[in-house]
Amino acid sequence: MFQLGKTIVSEEILENDFVCNLTACKGGCCVDGEAGAPLEGVETEILVDIYKQVRPFLREKGIETIERQGAFVKGEDGEWETPLVNNNECAYVIYSEKGIAKCGLEEAYNQGATQWRKPVSCHLYPIRIKEYTELTAVNYHKWQICDPACTLGEELKVPIYKFVKEALIRKFGEDWYTELEVIAKEYLKP
Incomplete structure (x- = not known):
């Protein structure tokens, strides 16, 4: 250190x-695990603010989860995180035609619907x-x-x-x- x-x-x-190898892992980091993506406090507010712009990019299961649980949740460790669909994939996950998990938040950003890319924890991974x-x-x-x-x-x-x-x-x-x-x-x- x-x-x-x-x-x-x-x-x-x-x-x-x-170097991420999505053809090999299929974006498993967005699907597997025991918790959602860690969020900074300011990111919770951003998720609420941009939800209407992001919603058209999300899957129905993700939308249902977000509308039931909220745009973010408090994890077991007491920290903020993204909600999970059936305690599995991130509610903001979408899938490519090839079945690769991608970020719906990032897709909204890439399409110009928002100015915010995705949680910094995901970007840093x-x-x-x-x-x-x-x-x-x-x-x-x-x-x-x-x-x-x-x-x-x-x-x-x-x-x-x-x-x-x-x-x-x-x-x-x-x-x-x-x-x-x-x-x-x-x-x-x-």
Whole structure:
């Protein structure tokens, strides 16, 4: 671990490679698991505000779940998260013609219906953020379902921190990411 500003960052995001391989995993991270996507407080308000614009992009099961449970729920850990359809997939999941799970929020964004892409936790994956009083932990979340992404990342030689560059900048800013690149260059020297 190393400190970067008000964050504590795991070296694993520098050492490990990762590139989503949707043809292999079929977007399983949006479908499998025991909880919805983690949400920041401000994101709960955004989900409520954009629901009418997002609704046309969602599946009927997702709409029913959101309208019954709400645009977000409090998880077992007391944190905010997206609701789940039948305790399984995220209520905002949609499927491509090939059966690949995709994000309905992101589809609405891509089609110009909203200005908000998706929860930052989803955008950052496989990085998980944990907020503490003084610092924010930035860790690599290993999940067997993502083994094909690790293999593809190794083949393409793309470290995690580069794969999620846009999301890291979204969360922490350009200056933070520039410092991370300097640290990575020094850390990864042969």
